[in-house]
Amino acid sequence: MTELLVADRLIKRFGGLLATDNVSIDVRHGEIHALIGPNGAGKTTLVSQLTGSLAPDSGTIRFLGRDITRLPVHARARLGLARSFQITSVLRDFSAIENVALAQQAHHGHSFRFLADVRKDTARTEAARRGLAAVGLEARATVPASALSHGEQRQLEIAMALGGAPKLLLLDEPMAGMGPEESQRMIGLLHGLKQRCGMLLIEHDMEAVFALADRITVLVYGRAIFTGTPDEIRRHPEVRQAYLGEEAA
Amino acid sequence: MSERLFTPRALITTLLLVLLAALPLIAQAVGDRYILSVGTRIVIWAIAAVSLNMILGYGGLVSFGHAAFIGIGGYAVGILSANGIQSGWVQWPAALMAATVWAALVAALSLRTRGVYFIMITLAFAQLVYYLGSGLAAYGGDDGLNIGRSRFTGLIDLRDKASFHWLCFALLCAALWFCGRFSRSPFGHVLRGARSNEGRMAALGFPVFRYRLVACLIAGAFGGLAGVLLANEGAYISPAMMSWVKSGDLIVMVVLGGIGVRFGPLYGALAFFVLEESLKPGLDLLHKGWGEYWQIVFGPLLVIIALHAKGGIASLLGFRHD
Ligand SMILES: Nc1ncnc2c1ncn2[C@@H]1O[C@H](COP(=O)(O)OP(=O)(O)OP(=O)(O)O)[C@@H](O)[C@H]1O
Ligand SMILES: [Mg+2]
Numbered sequence: 001m002t003e004l005l006v007a008d009r010l011i012k013r014f015g016g017l018l019a020t021d022n023v024s025i026d027v028r029h030g031e032i033h034a035l036i037g038p039n040g041a042g043k044t045t046l047v048s049q050l051t052g053s054l055a056p057d058s059g060t061i062r063f064l065g066r067d068i069t070r071l072p073v074h075a076r077a078r079l080g081l082a083r084s085f086q087i088t089s090v091l092r093d094f095s096a097i098e099n100v101a102l103a104q105q106a107h108h109g110h111s112f113r114f115l116a117d118v119r120k121d122t123a124r125t126e127a128a129r130r131g132l133a134a135v136g137l138e139a140r141a142t143v144p145a146s147a148l149s150h151g152e153q154r155q156l157e158i159a160m161a162l163g164g165a166p167k168l169l170l171l172d173e174p175m176a177g178m179g180p181e182e183s184q185r186m187i188g189l190l191h192g193l194k195q196r197c198g199m200l201l202i203e204h205d206m207e208a209v210f211a212l213a214d215r216i217t218v219l220v221y222g223r224a225i226f227t228g229t230p231d232e233i234r235r236h237p238e239v240r241q242a243y244l245g246e247e248a249a
Numbered sequence: 250m251s252e253r254l255f256t257p258r259a260l261i262t263t264l265l266l267v268l269l270a271a272l273p274l275i276a277q278a279v280g281d282r283y284i285l286s287v288g289t290r291i292v293i294w295a296i297a298a299v300s301l302n303m304i305l306g307y308g309g310l311v312s313f314g315h316a317a318f319i320g321i322g323g324y325a326v327g328i329l330s331a332n333g334i335q336s337g338w339v340q341w342p343a344a345l346m347a348a349t350v351w352a353a354l355v356a357a358l359s360l361r362t363r364g365v366y367f368i369m370i371t372l373a374f375a376q377l378v379y380y381l382g383s384g385l386a387a388y389g390g391d392d393g394l395n396i397g398r399s400r401f402t403g404l405i406d407l408r409d410k411a412s413f414h415w416l417c418f419a420l421l422c423a424a425l426w427f428c429g430r431f432s433r434s435p436f437g438h439v440l441r442g443a444r445s446n447e448g449r450m451a452a453l454g455f456p457v458f459r460y461r462l463v464a465c466l467i468a469g470a471f472g473g474l475a476g477v478l479l480a481n482e483g484a485y486i487s488p489a490m491m492s493w494v495k496s497g498d499l500i501v502m503v504v505l506g507g508i509g510v511r512f513g514p515l516y517g518a519l520a521f522f523v524l525e526e527s528l529k530p531g532l533d534l535l536h537k538g539w540g541e542y543w544q545i546v547f548g549p550l551l552v553i554i555a556l557h558a559k560g561g562i563a564s565l566l567g568f569r570h571d
Contacts, residue, residue, distance in 0.1 A: 051452065077454035089452075093445040102442050106454035111435040112463065114427075118438055164454060 002029050004168045004198045005081075010049055010059035012042075012222075019045040020056065021222035025200075027168060032190070032199045034209045037219035043202045044086055046219070047170050050200070051083045052076045064167065078107065082166035084157040086173045086202070092146035096137055096156055099145050101128035103163025135159040135189060151182040158189065162196075169199045175208055187211055210234075258566040262512050265519070270418055273411035285410055286482075291522045292417045293478045298502040298514030299424045300471030305500065306509035307432055308464050309444030313368045314355065314375030315499045318348045318469050320382055320491025322476025327486035328388055330396040337399035337407075341477055348473025349466050351378070356465035360458055375496055382488040393487025396480065407481050417478050421515075424471055429511045431467075440464050441509075505554060507563025516562040524550070 005027045012020035019042040027033045035043050048054040050061060052073040061069045068076055077083075091099050101124055105111055118124060132138045135155040140148060145156060154174055161169055174190070175183045187208050190199065203209050209216060210230050217227040218239050226232075226239050233239055268275075269292060276285035297319055304310045325344035334340065359370040383391045398407040407413045431437045443450045443457045450457050480486050489495075498521065506517025524547060533540035558565050 053448070053452075072456070073451040074454050074456045077452055083452050085449075085452075089446060089449045091442050091445045091449060094442065098438070102438060102450075103453050105435055105438070106450075111439045111455070111460070113435045114437075114467075115430045115434055117430070117433045118435055119433060160449075160453065 003027070004029050004064065005050065005200070006062045007046075007050060008060045008062070010046065010056045010061070012045055012049060012054065012056050018222050020049065023059075023219070023222070023224045025217055025224060025227070027198045027200050029167075029198050030194060031214045032194060032201055032212050034201045034203060034213035034216045035219060036203065036206070036209060036216060041219040042222040043219055044172055045222075047083065047172055047200070047202065050170060051081060077164065080164065080167035080197075081170070082161040082164060082168070083170045084154075084161050084172060084174055086176065088150070088153045088157060090145040090148075090153055090156050090160065092144070095142050095144055096148060096152075097125070097128045097132055097141040099156055100131040100159045100163055101125065103160040104128060104131065107164035131159050131163060132156075134162065136185065151178050154178060154182075154186070155189075158186075162193070166197050169193070169197055171199060172202045173204065174201070175203060175205055183208065256567070258563075258568060261566060262515075265515065266422070269421075270415070273414050277411075282410070285414060287522060287526060289410070289414045289417055289482055290479075291518050292414070292421050293475050293482060294499070294502065294522070295515045295518035296417070296421050296424050296478065297472055297475035298499055298506065298518050299421070299428055300468045300475065301499050302503050302509065302514045303428060303431065303468045303471070304461075304464050305503055306513070307437060307444065308440045308461060310360075310461065310465070311368050311500070312359075312371045312465075312468075313493070313496050313500065314371035314373075315468075315472055316491040316493070316495035317355075317375035317378040318352065318472025319476035319479060319495065320378055320488070321348045321351050322473035323480035323486045323490050324382060324385075324388070324476075325473075326399060326477050326480040327394055327396045330399070331388060331394060335397055335400045337401045340399050341474075344477045345470050345473045348476065349470045352465045352469025352472075353462070356462045356469075360461050360465070372493060372496070375491065375493060379488055379491050379493070382491060389487065391488060393485055393489070395485050398481045398484050399477075413481065417482075420474065420478070424474075425511060425515065432511060436460065436463075501551060505551065505561050507561035507568060510560070510563040510568045512568070513561055513563040516566075520562060 003026045007023065007025050010020050010023045023046060035046070037043055045054060049056045052071060056069070060067060063076065063079060063081060068079065091102065094102070104127055129138060129141060132141055135158050137152060137155055137159065140152060145153065148156060158174065175186050178186065183205065190212055193199070201212065213230055215227060216230060216233045218225050218233065226236055228236065269288060272285055272288040276282060297315065301312065301315045304312055322344045325347045326340045329340045329343060355371060355374045359367050362370055388394050405412050405416060439450065439455055439460045443455070443460065447457055476490065479490055502517035502521045503514050505520055506515065507513030525543065528543040528546055529540040532543055532546065554561070560568070
């Protein structure tokens with residue numbers, strides 16, 4: 001299997017707090033790599049460095065064999081690095097379908113077109129409709145994103161992340177705040193996406209993690225203390241104490 | 250935003266445009282030249298307000314220095330004219346170019362900031378131009394300068410009030426048309442998306458800074474055009490046309506009319522001038538000398554409108570902002 005993303009010895013400090021402590025992690029093609037760890041372990045901080053919204057103090061990030069450590073957020077996205085946010089982040093003023101359409105537009109050349117009418121662009125609308133259908137939101141196409149339920153907004157985020165046919169998805173707790181039924185749907189959805197792209201999945205729901213992940217990395221106090229298969233993780237004493245123990249309590 | 254021909258709001262907008270178009274004839278019929286001159290100024294400020302709406306309304310960028318573009322457009326015409334270059338074919342492109350270059354400079358620096366800092370930086374840059382203008386002793390300094398109008402020999406005589414009004418009106422229509430296309434274009438959607446959620450747009454792969462920069466260039470060019478027209482309207486330039494008060498007035502027009510609505514700035518500019526022109530004599534009628542303080546009444550009026558009609562006049566007419 002080929003590596004899509006390789007992060008090497010990342011360090012990030014917030015004042016005196018070492019939020020990312022010499023973390024190396026990689027994600028392979030066709031793999032779901034889960035990132036688990038207690039609250040405040042530095043999971044979101046790590047993902048933000050991978051997407052470019054935070055700059056690491058040191059270390060390098062390679063994506064598709066290319067050093068992207070200094071690339072801005074939008075340039076990484078255009079290379080095929082897509083993200084969903086821990087705190088739902090959609091374009092609230094736009095309809096669901098327009099959210100997806102814009103996500104797709106970002107990957108179709110430049111948008112310095114001032115006179116074309118997007119409403120008359122049936123190919124654009126059709127593609128967006130397919131994108132919505134892929135996450136099961138086609139019936140909600142014209143609803144403003146702000147009026148969608150929490151679970152629907154999470155689904156919409158996935159549809160947006162998939163808009164540019166990404167090579168790697170970074171998903172920050174996609175199931176947070178979802179009911180059991182919605183979670184099951186999401187697990188099914190992510191499972192179906194495995195053929196299309198690699199995923200780095202942050203998730204607290206261990207059932208989902210064990211159902212989906214090929215590999216799991218455990219992050220505690222900014223340090224990656226262990227990386228292995230779900231079975232190895234289950235057996236690892238330090239991990240049980242640091243993380244799974246907490247889950248059981 | 251889809252416009253059907255016979256909705257009340259479309260009717261009102263159409264009526265308004267017809268009225269503005271027919272103003273020279275109306276002015277002639279009633280023998281009042283003053284209403285034509287006010288009407289022409291409304292049209293010119295509406296162009297400026299439309300251009301501000303492109304970045305403030307669709308882009309969510311609160312530029313507090315828009316009058317600088319008007320000033321630069323006006324001064325470009327005035328300075329060339331004072332140096333014997335009267336041809337509009339030279340003056341106008343030079344003026345638009347100057348305003349656009351200024352927009353590029355201001356945008357490249359101010360777009361790196363957000364919120365209050367953005368407002369302050371755009372204001373500071375505009376003040377810079379303002380003081381530069383007052384310092385130009387050769388071009389009238391604080392007092393301003395009477396200039397000759399641009400010449401388009403054989404095409405149009407700008408000294409003719411009616412022709413000039415129709416030219417301004419045609420350019421306003423062009424600006425409104427462009428704004429309508431622009432708001433529905435791929436570019437307009439990126440700009441509006443960035444207003445809604447900048448971080449999300451970047452994560453989707455849009456270089457937000459670049460799109461905003463280009464929006465500022467377009468708005469700057471249209472602002473410069475308004476300045477060119479204003480200089481020709483009175484055959485006069487002065488720093489007053491680019492004081493921060495004018496930048497504030499433009500924001501008021503956009504907000505009053507309906508932010509992010511295509512025809513909002515037109516309503517706003519109209520309401521602004523009608524209120525100004527009626528409050529002054531109205532207050533004077535109440536008590537001689539009070540007219541000077543018309544803004545004391547105008548200010549609270551704005552607050553009331555802001556509180557009760559969030560989307561401005563346009564929302565009262567049933568426009569949704571987009
Ligand atoms: N911008 C910031 N400035 C200062 N400290 C920060 C910043 N962002 C995060 N932190 C701190 O860094 C640590 C890691 O935060 P992070 O959000 O990455 O954790 P997390 O693993 O995603 O937690 P959670 O499971 O709650 O989402 C926390 O102690 C947090 O308070
Ligand atoms: Mg987090």
